[in-house]
Amino acid sequence: MTRRRNTDPPLSTSDLHAAVSQRLARHDHRYTQGRRRLVEAILEAGQPVTLPEIVVVAPGLAPSSVYRNLDVLERSGVVNRITSGGxxxxxEFAEPLMSHHHHLVCVDCGSIEDVFLDDELEASVDRSLAEVAGQAGFTPLRHSLDLHGRCAGCESD
Amino acid sequence: MTRRRNTDPPLSTSDLHAAVSQRLARHDHRYTQGRRRLVEAILEAGQPVTLPEIVVVAPGLAPSSVYRNLDVLERSGVVNRITSGGxxxxxEFAEPLMSHHHHLVCVDCGSIEDVFLDDELEASVDRSLAEVAGQAGFTPLRHSLDLHGRCAGCESD
DNA sequence: ATCATAATGAGAGTAAGTCTCATTTACACC
DNA sequence: GGTGTAAATGAGACTTACTCTCATTATGAT
Known part of the structure; x- marks a missing residue:
């Protein structure tokens, strides 16, 4: 298992914009300037970001619009909402705009870092989850596997 | 892999109360009537519950006290807070008051059901996570593995 | 260029959860 | 069993992440 950097995107920036545009169009949404700046802010962050962090990177974006657009992007399959961090x-970008990965969630500061596991483990996890889901009459969409603990910064305090 | 019922607790009710009492005492907290009723409400639910669901099962508990006590119970290692469900x-009870398990999270209604995976898979997951955590200087406490999808009730609508 | 429609943004509104503080309860010691 | 002290309670004010509203503006199709 190699630890990949989150800065290795599966798509180039222009391909990302094209993919986002296509997904929005498929849901009858427009890829406006504001949404483009929002996508670029998330891209620049390179890690899961909160709304304040977005507004810092892209000042001038109205919070109400950012909230609304994050919602649109989520429903269009462009973005994932992570609620584990407090x-x-x-x-962050959804698959396949970003490759499948998991999170290190700091229980102290709530920060979230991406990590990658090997495909074999992912496959066993999916197999096991599919089995229990079937027994419960549950229709699986995706799994989330997060490690909760203390990040390097908080541990050294 | 056998699908265990969540109604198979690792502890009897009286053992649960004893364990809760001990954990509270270890943190210099008292096991009061209100906390006892709160613990029993969570126990009766048999699934992860929200505050309104607790108040329905145990009417008369003041919401502010329930919030405060859920906090105390969480910090004393009695209860886990799950934020994946909207x-x-x-x-729900934390380990080892409840055996290690995972969640089926319905993306429609936000309900959460417990499921159990086999120990071998859990071990591989822990091994892999420990490896990536070490590389990131992250101190692991626990992992969460949730399956997001649509529950039987919401799928049939 | 025009037009219909979607997107924007400022601010009001909502609701989950926290804080405050006067009162009450639980445990330790006698 | 009483007594004192410190923790727990509960009602309601408060905070804040997020959503809604609506008048204005930008977008993309023709």
């Missing part, structure tokens, strides 16, 4: 939601 | 936190 009281503030984090956002 | 905007409302769910609570």
């Amino acid at each position: 009281d503030r939601a984090h956002f | 905007d409302r936190a769910h609570f």
